[in-house]
Amino acid sequence: MSLPETERLARLRLARADRVGPVSFRQLLDRFGSAVRALEALPDLVRKGGGHGYALPDPDRIDAELAAGDRAGARLLVLGDPDFSPPLTALDPPPPLLWTRGDVTLLSREAVAVVGARIASAGGQRIARGLAQQLGQAGYVVVSGLARGIDAAAHAGSMPTGTVAVLGGGVDDVYPADNAALYDQIVDRGCVVSESPMGARAQARDFPRRNRIISGLSRGVIVVEAELRSGSLITARLAGEQGRDVFAVPGSPLDPRSKGPNELLRQGAILCEGLDDVRRAFETLRTLREPAADSPFTGADDDVDPIFLDRVAGxxxxxxxxxxxxxxxxxxPIGRVAAALLELSLAGRATxxxxxxxST
Incomplete structure (x- = not known):
């Protein structure tokens, strides 16, 4: 069932509110039942938590973001929309919203992520392209991050069968610029998605969020080449936390780009040399783990007084x-503690x- 347009707009506004992240967004919906009611309660919750001078996002700012989306031919999906990705909905917590360009039906199909080094070897790029082709021919959508190297090869290999590019900046922020032609192809034949506002330029802090979406969309994540300190290993770690399968393509110990996948194999990742390894794992291993649906909140009127807030904060x-x-x-009661933590987070006193x- 589609959400009322007033609720969809309220969810966008709530997601853009100061100190409201994916965790607090979901808890506010659980506690108040709708974003409309949550927005009404938000200033008072911040005050009760010890915050001062809280202002909700200016409606003009939200209108400007929607207008930018219209100009770019982008589509907004908010949590609760019928077309919102089921694998992302199952995350704990799910992203509040996604901006999209292209075929959103790809977000509901079974997917595998292929990620790796930006400065990739010719052999690594050949492996990524071949894996992506095999996965696409087997019916999987291939997800990656539009970066140079392995990501670009994975998108190219799966272009005919379905590929999704997840961006760190806005869905209209083509980064890196030299992948502009690839971006245009994905918009035409695949799907580009981002959790960031329209017009946002990618910052370093945005990429862990992007990586969480990449792994969250996918049933498994394949790392082809990556150094030990790389975003690809962050994606692999997030995949494990989300209950996804982690695959690694082994490589020469003489190549620093093989240290990441080889280390993942030592930690229990599934060795991947081709499609058969992925199929075998999916046939024998667990299905996606979904978080419990129960909310910690007992209702919208959980009694949280300043003394109790301070005790929780302590x-x-x-x-x-x-x-x-x-x-x-x-x-x-757990509901009372959850309400206190939510108010402390909105006041900037907890994360x-x-x-x-x-945490503090």
Whole structure:
């Protein structure tokens, strides 16, 4: 069932609100039942949490983002829309929204990510292109990040069968610029997606979020070439946390670009030399793990007084602390603790983390 347009716009505005990330966005929806009600309650929640002078996003700013999307021929999908990707909906937490260009039906098909080094060897690019071709011919959509090297080869190999490019900046931010022709092809024949606002230019902080979308869209992630400190290994780690299968293409120990995949194999990744390895894993290993659907909130009127907020805040540290551990320490209902953590995060006094933990 489609969301009312007022609710869709409210979800965009809530997602763009200061200090509202994917975790707090989902918790606000759980607690208040709609983004419309959550927006009405947000200033008061910030005040109760100890914050001051909170302003909701200017409606003109939201209108400008929507107008930019129209000019670019982009489509906005918000969490709860019928076409929103089922694998992303199952994440804990899911992204609040996606801007898209191209064929959004690809986001609902079974997908495999192929990622790796930007400065890739000719052999690595050949492997990535061949894997992508095999995966596409077997019916999988291939997901990658539009970077140079392995990503570009994976998109090129799967162009005829379906490919999705996930961007760090806005869906209209072609980065790197020398992949502009590839970007145009994907818009015409595949799908480009981004969680960032229209017009946003990619910053270093955006790429972990982008990598989370890449792994979240996919049933498995294949790393072809990557150094030990690389975004591809971050994608592999996120895939493992999301219950996705992690594959690695082995390489020569003499090549630094093989150290990442070889290390993943030591840690238990699945060796991948071709499509048969992927098929075998999908036939014998687990299906996608989905988070529990239960909300920690008992309702919209959880009683959180300033004294209780301060007690919860006093139990937090830079080390993530599970929500149920705080509840046990305070002998308090989990819903009350969840409400307190949400208010502290909106006031800038805590950071909510996936899985029900929080830190300072």
């Amino acid at each position: 139990l937090l540290s830079p080390t993530p602390t599970p929500r149920d551990e705080i509840a046990r320490a305070l002998d308090a 909510l983390l996936p899985g029900g933990s929080a």
